[in-house]
Amino acid sequence: MDSSTPRIEQQDTPQGRLFVVLGAWTAADLTPKPVWEALTAQLQQLGGDKSPGSWDLRQLEKLDHLGAQLLWNHWGHAWPAQLEVESSQRAVLETVARFPVTPAKPRKTNWAExxxxxxxxxxxxxxxxxxxxxxxxxxxxxxxxxxxxxxxxxxxxxxxxxxxxxxxxxxxxxxxxxxxxxxxxxxxxxxxxxxxxxxxxxxxxxxxxxxxxxxxxxxxxxxxxxxxxxxxxxxxxxxxxxxxxxxxxxxxxxxxxxxxxxxxxxxxxxxxxxxxxxxxxxxxxxxxxxxxxxxxxxxxxxxxxxxxxxxxxxxxxxxxxxxxxxxxxxxxxxxxxxxxxxxxxxxxxxxxxxxxxxxxxxxxxxxxxxxxxxx
Structure with missing residues (x-):
């Protein structure tokens, strides 16, 4: 696997489970269909765990707003209890948190149209x-x-x-x-x-x-x-x-x-x-x-x-x-x-x-x- 492939590794520590985010979480690296499907499946598996543990983003190669939005959606639009990030990564995450993207509501059919x-x-x-x-x-x-x-x-x-x-x-x-x-x-x-x-x-x-x-x-x-x-x-x-x-x-x-x-x-x-x-x-x-x-x-x-x-x-x-x-x-x-x-x-x-x-x-x-x- 390429080192820039976006992925998440789980590590067991005395304080609990640690999720280390690796690779390049950018639009160019996330948009290929196989990569997106594999990462989405991994996030869905993590979503079923009731003890999310800690998150470490310091080993990320790149992070843009698409990658930050993907993480923010997985966190349920709330900050994890323990999060290790660099200052530049936190700035991107705070921007995404300040301007949330909500899915468009389905348009209701109006009989008068x-x-x-x-x-x-x-x-x-x-x-x-x-x-x-x-x-x-x-x-x-x-x-x-x-x-x-x-x-x-x-x-x-x-x-x-x-x-x-x-x-x-x-x-x-x-x-x-x-x-x-x-x-x-x-x-x-x-x-x-x-x-x-x-x-x-x-x-x-x-x-x-x-x-x-x-x-x-x-x-x-x-x-x-x-x-x-x-x-x-x-x-x-x-x-x-x-x-x-x-x-x-x-x-x-x-x-x-x-x-x-x-x-x-x-x-x-x-x-x-x-x-x-x-x-x-x-x-x-x-x-x-x-x-x-x-x-x-x-x-x-x-x-x-x-x-x-x-x-x-x-x-x-x-x-x-x-x-x-x-x-x-x-x-x-x-x-x-x-x-x-x-x-x-x-x-x-x-x-x-x-x-x-x-x-x-x-x-x-x-x-x-x-x-x-x-x-």
Missing amino acids: PVILLGERALAFVDHLKSLVRLVGQLLLDVIRLAKRPHEGPWRDFSGHLYHIGATALPITALVGFLIGVVLAYLISQQLRQFGADAFIVNILGISLIRELGPVLAAILIAGRSGSAITAQIGVMRVTEELDAMRVMGIAKGFRLVMPRALALAVVMPLISVWTTLAALLGGMLASHAAMDVTPSFFINSLPDAVEVANLTLASAKSVVFGLLIVLVGCHYGLRVKPNTESLGQGTTASVVTSITVVILVDALFAVLFRNVGI
Whole structure:
């Protein structure tokens, strides 16, 4: 056994039993699991002895507060009748005795906690709803102001957002749309081939991509890509106190920050939706030709008869609503960011999750309300 291993030796003397504490009683020497378990077992055996005897700590190599606390707990938070220690060791023991460490009491379960938590969540939801309604009202007022005085509008910001939100998103939306079309065509072809209904793949792909998947897929991609960017941009302005500077200068936040983004996304979302739908139809057409020998010419000629124009109109209208919702949610969380980086990260995450959830919920609402349109 190493001489620095913490241990206790018992010696019988004419005055009674003597416990000699040896080794290094420090955090570094006590924390290894085998050492701690062996020493704890030895202390438990000593605890069962009704004649604790005398204690001698003068042969200790090292003693810190962890070792002193272990001894103090074994002594029952009271000094032994006979104790031989050095002055430095006594100082450590007196410090531990002066500031005792008591185990934390188990926390009692309160039946009212779930109710309180539910109330807090409800109040937080109402607060978010009030802020969002206020943001929508301010956006309407800003649009009216722009209609009255268009020469004062932030057109440079509007064109910049058109480029950053719309043009730069075209490659990724086309790629994802194309792959979704390929996957759908291959999966549908396996089912239609069993019934000899190869020609109906045009109907299924046309309705599903033009009416539902195209707009929703584009909205989800824009929510994750541009919605988070909107929240981060406005949140950084909060952290760097640019929003406070705008308020001091008398610059309206809604007119310069929210409205240009809302108008840009309302214009660009239908275009991105159509672009994504075309890429998905192209992928579906090529996959149909490879899997079911449906020629591209037949696919293109059959598509207008299989899908009415009302579906494209409905998809474009949904895209406008999706774009406005993404902007409102992104700006809402961006304006609520507190001036610290942790709040910025939390706001950006909440913005993306909320935007995607709202898009899916609104799409379900559109599907129910317009279930007889174009089908």
